[in-house]
Amino acid sequence: MNTPATPLTCFSLTTENHVAHLVLNKPEAMNTMHPTFWRELDAVLTQLHLEGAARALVISSTGKHFSAGMALDTFAGAIQMDDQSPEGRAAVFDLLTDMQATFTKLETLRIPVIVAIQGGCIGGAVDMVSACCIRYATEQTFFCIQEINIGMVADVGTLQRLPKLIPLAVVKELAYTGRRMPASQALQYGLVNAVFDTEDAMLQAALQCAREIASKPPVAIWGTKQALHYARDHAVDDALKQMGWLQGAIWSNRHVMEAVMAMKSKRPGDFPALTPLQPFKDIGA
Numbered sequence: 001m002n003t004p005a006t007p008l009t010c011f012s013l014t015t016e017n018h019v020a021h022l023v024l025n026k027p028e029a030m031n032t033m034h035p036t037f038w039r040e041l042d043a044v045l046t047q048l049h050l051e052g053a054a055r056a057l058v059i060s061s062t063g064k065h066f067s068a069g070m071a072l073d074t075f076a077g078a079i080q081m082d083d084q085s086p087e088g089r090a091a092v093f094d095l096l097t098d099m100q101a102t103f104t105k106l107e108t109l110r111i112p113v114i115v116a117i118q119g120g121c122i123g124g125a126v127d128m129v130s131a132c133c134i135r136y137a138t139e140q141t142f143f144c145i146q147e148i149n150i151g152m153v154a155d156v157g158t159l160q161r162l163p164k165l166i167p168l169a170v171v172k173e174l175a176y177t178g179r180r181m182p183a184s185q186a187l188q189y190g191l192v193n194a195v196f197d198t199e200d201a202m203l204q205a206a207l208q209c210a211r212e213i214a215s216k217p218p219v220a221i222w223g224t225k226q227a228l229h230y231a232r233d234h235a236v237d238d239a240l241k242q243m244g245w246l247q248g249a250i251w252s253n254r255h256v257m258e259a260v261m262a263m264k265s266k267r268p269g270d271f272p273a274l275t276p277l278q279p280f281k282d283i284g285a
Contacts, residue, residue, distance in 0.1 A: 010037045013044055018214040020054035027063020032071035033124045038102055045105040052274030055218050056210035060116040060203055069123025069146055096155050103157050106131040110222050110274055112213055116206040118199045122146045130161040136202045137192040141183040149178035164232055166191050217255040217271040
């Protein structure tokens with residue numbers, strides 16, 4: 001069991017055999033996103049990143065929908081968007097930067113993130129899942145860039161990450177119209193890796209994928225994630241140079257030999273965990 005220092009109200013977190021499982025657990029509110037949601041997600045991702053014990057993260061949800069996105073009443077209460085002065089409008093930039101940073105932690109987390117999506121993945125939920133590594137869905141799953149339907153621009157990652165995942169013209173259609181994209185179309189375009197008949201089958205597939213990842217050398221998985229994300233945003237020649245430096249930094253004869261011997265012996269490999277991290281500001285505290 002893996003429990004954050006502060007009890008969670010919007011999520012539950014467990015860890016078994018190096019696989020962390022984070023569950024959105026507010027189905028009565030359609031797992032909408034509000035400041036507490038953001039605060040707890042940020043804390044969990046920071047904890048997993050620093051500890052280095054988990055080797056893969058599965059995110060799933062409860063209820064009819066994965067998430068209906070941002071809780072609309074938040075804009076009338078906890079979040080104040082001042083459009084009456086240039087100073088207030090400038091502050092919107094800093095607020096959004098802070099919110100964007102939480103979902104970016106899904107990309108920069110030292111381990112792969114697999115998300116299992118049932119029902120609606122709406123608005124901010126699309127921002128969230130587009131930052132994950134692997135996406136599974138059920139036949140009832142749909143994706144909706146809801147922001148345009150409520151008079152705003154999607155602003156926490158959807159418009160920046162989706163064009164890296166599916167054709168730009170498809171993103172434009174979804175973003176301009178607010179239409180729903182069903183799981184079958186998401187599979188066709190490569191947004192999801194697989195579509196399952198039931199939620200349980202989907203979750204079991206996500207956990208199995210995570211267990212397979214967790215059986216590999218964690219530092220090699222870390223390096224692979226680093227290389228893939230760098231290559232996504234850089235020219236091939238630049239990415240090849242980065243790959244050379246990266247491989248030189250993490251190469252391990254022991255890991256390669258252990259992986260080969262484990263494969264030949266049909267046994268699990270024995271690999272060291274990632275080194276726990278301590279924020280520089282906390283050293284000596």
